[in-house]
Amino acid sequence: xxxxxxxxxxxxxxxxDKQEFLVIEFVEKNELPTGYNSIDYESKGFMESKLIQDFxxxxxxxxxxxxxxxxxxxxxxxxxxxxxxxxxxSSKFTQELSDFLKDTSGYATRYHKQYSKLLRD
Numbered sequence: 001x002x003x004x005x006x007x008x009x010x011x012x013x014x015x016x017d018k019q020e021f022l023v024i025e026f027v028e029k030n031e032l033p034t035g036y037n038s039i040d041y042e043s044k045g046f047m048e049s050k051l052i053q054d055f056x057x058x059x060x061x062x063x064x065x066x067x068x069x070x071x072x073x074x075x076x077x078x079x080x081x082x083x084x085x086x087x088x089x090s091s092k093f094t095q096e097l098s099d100f101l102k103d104t105s106g107y108a109t110r111y112h113k114q115y116s117k118l119l120r121d
Contacts, residue, residue, distance in 0.1 A: 003082065004028055004066070011060075021061040023051075028069045033082050041071040047081060055096070 004026040013020050030043050047068045054062045070081045 003031075003084075007067075019061075021063060022057060023063045023065055025065040025067070027067045028082070030069060032071055033080065036071070036080065040075070041073055041080070044070050044072040044079065046070070 006024060007027040008025040010023040010025075011020055012023060028046075032038055032041055047070055049065050049067045051063055051065050054064050056062060066084075068081060068084065070079050072079050
């Protein structure tokens with residue numbers, strides 16, 4: 001929550017099996033990463049949202065929609081953004097959930113197949 005504000009929260013339902021799931025939308029705060037001067041950089045909007053899966057809450061799948069910012073140097077045009085470590089590389093899970101599923105010997109594959117229709121590329 002240090003870097004994000006919650007912008008929205010949805011309880012949705014899968015039409016096929018009538019199972020409810022939660023989507024929590026996060027928007028990165030308009031604060032430059034440490035080490036950059038706000039006089040030299042300007043906010044240039046957002047990167048494409050990422051939808052990742054986190055631990056279930058009260059038996060419902062939880063998806064986090066994360067919208068991150070980018071900033072542009074006013075003189076050089078160079079773009080910067082934060083590198084968020086909690087999103088597992090090349091995965092659609094948070095790093096914490098990914099680590100947990102790896103430790104459950106094969107559960108990750110079944111878990112991913114069950115909810116993969118809800119994730120978008």
